[in-house]
Amino acid sequence: MRLPLITICAILVLTSLYPQENSFQALALDPILTKNANAIVRLDEMKIDVASHKSITYTVKQVVTVLNKLGNSSARTQLYYDKEKKIKNIDILIYDQLGKEIKHIKRKDFQDLSTADGFSLYNDDRLLYHRYTPIQYPYTLEFTYEVESSDTGFFPPWYFISGYLVSVEKSHYEINFADETLKPEIKEYNLDGITYDKKETSNSILYSAENIPALKQEYLSPDFLDIVPRLKVRMKHFNLKGVDASVADWNDLGAWIDNELLKNRDDLTEETKMTVHELVKGTDDTLEKARIIYQYVQDNTRYISVQIGIGGWQPISAIDVDKVKYGDCKGLSNYTKALLKEVGVESYYVVVHAGNAKIDFDKDFSILQGNHAILAIPYNDEYYWVDCTSQVNPFGYIGDFTDDRDVLVVKPNGGEIVRTRSYLNGQNKQLTTASFKVSDKGTLTGEVEISTTGVQYSNRLHLENETTEDVVKYYKKFWHNINNLNIGSFNFLNDKNAISMKETVSLEANNYASTSQDRILFGLNPFNKIEHVPKRYRVRKRPFEILRGFLDIDEYEINIPSGYSIEALPATQNIKTEFGEYAMSIELKDGQIIRYNKSFALNAGTYPPEKYKEYRDFRKKVAKQENAKVVLTKNKVN
Amino acid sequence: MRTKCNVLLLFFITLNLFAQDFKFGKISKEELTQKEYTQDPSAAAAVLFREVTINYNYVKNEGFMVETNVHERVKIYNADGFKFGTISESLYQSGNTAESLSGIKAFTYNLKDGKIVETKLSKNDIFNEEVNKYRLRKKFTMPNLQEGSVIEYQYKIQSPFSSNIDEIILQYDIPIVKQEIKVVIPEYYTFNERTKGYLMFDIKKSSLHGQINFTSNARTNRNTRVVSASKVSSSSLKYRNNVSSITMDNVPALKEEPFVNNMDNYRSALKFELQFTKFPNSTIETYTTSWEKVVKKIYDFEGFGGQLDKTRYFMDDLPIVLQGKVSEEEKTSAIYHFVKDRMHWNGMYGYTSDEGVKKAYDLKTGNIADINLILVGMLRAANLKANPVLISTRSNGVPLFPTMEGFNYVAASVIIGDGYVFLDATNKYTKPNLLPTRALNWSGRVVKENGTSTEFSLMPTLKSENTVLLSAEISNTGELEGKIRRSFVDYGAYTFRNNYDVLDEDTYLEKLEEQFGEIEISEYGIKNKLAVGKPVMENFAFYTEDLVEFIDDKIYISPLLWFSEEENPFKLEKRDYPIDFIYPRKNRYLITLKIPEGYRVEFLPEDMLLSLPENQGSFKYKLGVIGGKSLQIAVEEHINVAVFSSLNYPLLKEYYKTIVQKQLEKVVLSKTNDNGNTESATGGR
Secondary structure: OHHHHHHHHHHHHHHHHOOOOHHHOOOOOOHHHHOOOOEEEEEEEEEEEEEEOOEEEEEEEEEEEEOOHHHHHHOOOEEEEOOOEEEEEEEEEEEOOOOOEEEEEOHHHOEEEEOOOOOEEEEOOEEEEOOOOOOOOOEEEEEEEEEEEOOOOOOOOEEOOOOOOEEEEEEEEEEEEOOHHHOOEEEEEOHHHOOEEEEEEOOEEEEEEEEEOOOOOOOOOOOHHHHOOEEEEEOOEEEEOOEEEEOOOHHHHHHHHHHHHHOOOOOOOHHHHHHHHHHHOOOOOHHHHHHHHHHHHHHHOEEOEEEOHHHHOOOOOHHHHHHHOEEOHHHHHHHHHHHHHHOOOOOEEEEEOOOOOOOOOOOOOOOOOOOEEEEEEEEOOEEEEEOOOOOOOOOOOOOOOOOOOEEEEEEOOEEEEEEOOOOOHHHOEEEEEEEEEEOOOOOEEEEEEEEEEHHHHHHHHHHHHOOHHHHHHHHHHHOOOOOOEEEEEEEEEEEOOOOEEEEEEEEEEOOOOEEEOOEEEEEOOOOOOOOOOOOOOOOOOOOEEEOOOEEEEEEEEEEOOOOEEEEEOOOOEEEEOOOEEEEEEEEEEOOOEEEEEEEEEEOOEEEOHHHHHHHHHHHHHHHHHOOOEEEEEEOOOO | OHHHHHHHHHHHHHHHHOOHHHOOOOOOHHHHHOOOOOOOOOOOEEEEEEEEEEEEEEEOOOEEEEEEEEEEEEEEOOHHHHHHHEEEEEEEEEOOEEOEEEEEEEEEEEEEOOEEEEEEOOHHHEEEEEOOOOEEEEEEEOOOOOOOOEEEEEEEEEEOOOOOEEEEEOOOOOOEEEEEEEEEEEOOEEEEEEEEOOOOOOOEEEEEEEEEEEOOOOOOOOOOOOOOOOOOOOEEEEEEEEEEEEEEEEEOOOOOOOOOOOHHHHOOEEEEEEEEEOOOOOOOEEOOOOHHHHHHHHHHOOOOHHHHOOOHHHOOOHHHHHOOOOOHHHHHHHHHHHHHHHOEEOOOOOOOOOOOHHHHHHHOEEOHHHHHHHHHHHHHHOOOEEEEEEEOOHHHOOOOOOOHHHOOEEEEEEEEOOEEEEEOOOOOOOEOOEOOHHHOOOEEEEEOOOOOEEEEEOOOOOOEEEEEEEEEEEOOOOOEEEEEEEEEOOHHHHHHHHHHOOOOHHHHHHHHHHHHOOOEEEEEEEEOOOOOOOOEEEEEEEEEOOOOEEEOOEEEEOOOHHHOOOOOOOOOOOOOOOEEOOOOEEEEEEEEEEOOOOEEEEEOOOOEEEEEHHHOEEEEEEEEEEOOOEEEEEEEEEEOOOEEOHHHHHHHHHHHHHHHHHHHOOEEEEEOOOOOOOOOOOOOO
16 A cells, blocks of 8 residues: 555646646556557647638647657647648747646747648648657647638548557547527537537537547558547538538538539630540440540640649649640540530549548538549449540549449539449459479479459559560569569450450469478469468457458369379368358369369458457468368379 | 950860760750660660869859859650750758859750751749758759750759769769860869779869969958959959869779668769968968868867867756766766757757757757767766767768868767776667667777867677577478567667667567467567667467478478578679678577377488688587477577678679578478387488
């Protein structure tokens, strides 16, 4: 009982020594907050004043105690701004473990930098940045700033936690508005995991929460956005880079985009009009016309990102893209749309959140969002989706960049939320057929054919345009498990209509089999070993997702050297689970040929955390089978 | 009138030197129809013609300005080459003086229906970006790019920094079919020409007349760039220009290769290094010419040598640090640890202090120079023979000729007895004579108190040793259960600590299990995790189900278990650049595996001893059976040098092939009828 007393005394003494700073001491931290945390957000506070639909001011105070070097990135020391967003003041204070101030960083100590993202040709956003080097751990950084903005189209949202491995002691989000007409709408996401307080008056809304433990990232976890407690906030009447809007739902937002951002940006020169008419001459079918135009755009333009002002949201006009033959996703989509319109094909501009993770636009909460634009072409009651930034995708193929998610389709009389096409399970197929022989010296010689569809197709698409040197490098990496690999000839057949790719490769590898005395030992599956075993968790906390699933089929004919016979063959396998199915069978033909057949199907889905171990066991079993080997022995000469 | 003459003369020479085809805008159909560059069909684009001309122009009251004229014509063969259609120039600015870029003229040419169609770059599509206080960037991307396009652009860069001519790159990532480089320098400037890279080229010398006309009173100006003339209302000054010209045809592309420390080390380039200036009516001012002079000049900087003289700022602390320390070793160690603990590196490189060592000391943070110059200062104040060591880091490349940029880092050295000890206080996990890996780049120059310097090799010669001791039992159902002890010494420990120092045990174990693959780890313990100077020692128990293979009644085991190297890291046929292991190393494995009841050893791979020539490396592999009950595996891998020459590549590849082959061999156990009573323990041999 004595120890705690001493601790309390010590804290009391320290408290009296530093009466003003004691709130940010880092001596006695709550274990709930330190668990799994590299940093603790002591206070995250944002107070927003809405003066009008085109003027808001927000004051932010973030106090972060950083526990170790991995927590430094949680203590923000930078702030973005642009023409509409003015930084009124900005200031940083650093405290030591006792809560004593050790450094004061003022506005003049910040660097003013371009946000050049290394990706855009040009980007007019800027940032103020201070590089702080910690001189001890833990330390506490207090970042305060005030921003005035006329952009209310992007109303500051609220995240109760900003990332993994950081906990939050106190979170405070407050909006004050002059009158009821300026009251923003709020939608809550994932708040069930935390205890929070919400207060509303006629001219304010306040959310607060305390003691939110740190989240740890887990393999196959749902996207951070799908688990983090957060608020989306919007104003019905907003202003974006000087353009006014009044939006109640997706229909309105779509109409606004069409009216304000797209209207009159589809003019074309007479020459271009003639060119495209010439291209589709004799073609009646609208889908066929669309195919031709898409190919024309792919052949004649390239993707270059330029982000200036509302250009972050508004496409460059079609006539300008036509002139320079480059554009960003918006510019190229709008350009293609204009060309399609010219030849009588209707298409819609689509705003989407692109990326491997499938992030949906919320049907019930219309808000400016997304990071990419594509086109939707209606045909026979379905949509064909095309990405105009790709020079290689077949018509209607969007791969895993924009598939299977809710997006905003902008129609002339309004917008609507539509789900893009998906690529699931058996649609993502890879068929590997091979015929090879293994010599008595252990050398493997043969030919492999790989056909891919669905998202597996996009992983191979690049091969077509690679140099011989790079293709050889690719296969040496792809089949890294085969030592001494030599690639002979190869050939690619890209069937853009069927959206499938066929690779044919002839190859050779010395010492593929290990030989000793009268015995030869080798793996039956050199070309597509599914060996991945997911990481073990002592306690799995969150559900896991298999986003798309796939199906791999391997069919090999293996010739064994004459004068040898099989000593041992692996047994037939059949493993069935809800996550997928594995089947492997081996048969011997004429004593000289081994037939190896395997199929592995992984099923897309979201599975509860309790099932994780079961899933891991399944993958473990599969991985083990994938190493199945055969042993040959030399026939005894009598 | 004379100036005009000069221009004419220049014009003539230009005409003589360049074939007409390369005049701006004279694009031929042949260039547009070209499908590939025959010398290198893999090229996505090629520079058909490149002309860079550098002149010194006299500007009234400003002095000489360096004007660089660039003209390039590039053929785009396929879409991969589109990225060469974006041009970006970085410009330096300092206070009110800045480089400027102007006169951009750029066209894209395409063939349409057999006719050449040109598209002009619009002024609106040229972007200026203020990267930071010191850097501006001008960027544009060519319009209407297609596979097969030819692009052509020209522009000029004016620089007031006349003592500096930027390195002239002579080799790109794409081939250059023809290039003409010309540098015209007034006699007042004497430059040293330095070349680097593997390509051969000639530099032709000639001379040209130059003249400056003074139309009004020329004031005497202290600025070295301004020529002082007599105070006459009108006069002219004639001088000679020295011209260096390079013409190169079919310059191959520089291609990336793996395991190379820094590709730019191998890129061909020409560097003009100012030796001295001698203007009329003024004295000679010398600049850098040799490594000794470069170092001397750096030494004279306030931010370098100047910082070493300051001692007051640490004088209160030094006696406390040195209390009870008698020998030179003790004193060195005490000061080194004190600085290493007190100071926190801010991530910035450099051999000059940013805001002075005193301020850095007070703030407890600074750049590389701040921290290591404090270290040298304190060591000297303790009467130790300490000196700074100038270094070019791995990322800065290996400087082949003396320039100030040939260094970007400074460490410390101290002479104890008659040996040198190298120190660096900017990483928490280094120790004397163990510098951070970033600083291991062949050699460094120790700078003595009078500014003279000597080159020292910094390549580590001591092997960093990692050891694994493993004992386990194989069950007759194929599970493996046992214990592992691992230790990491020197760079092994340095790497371990830098990677895992702040990870909690749970997170670390997850990573460790992931690294091993099929394993479950428990009873984890670690010693000396952060005790620099001592080896990191881990021990843990493990369990795994899937490491050994059953086929029929036989068990197949990879003797090195998870530690087998089953892939040759060297896969390519040939290689042009050295193979960089960073530091010499030794890995040792001692594994004891208990054989399950009812099994006997049927086959045991043979022992092996393999060495690289000149004792550059070796591999020892030894298997044995003890009492028929246990397998004992002892393996040692030595790499005795930090860097292998590319000449050794085929040898090294073959060496690894043999090692990998050996490690793929399996021990075979088979069932006995006599319950483990195995007479023929080495039956497989």
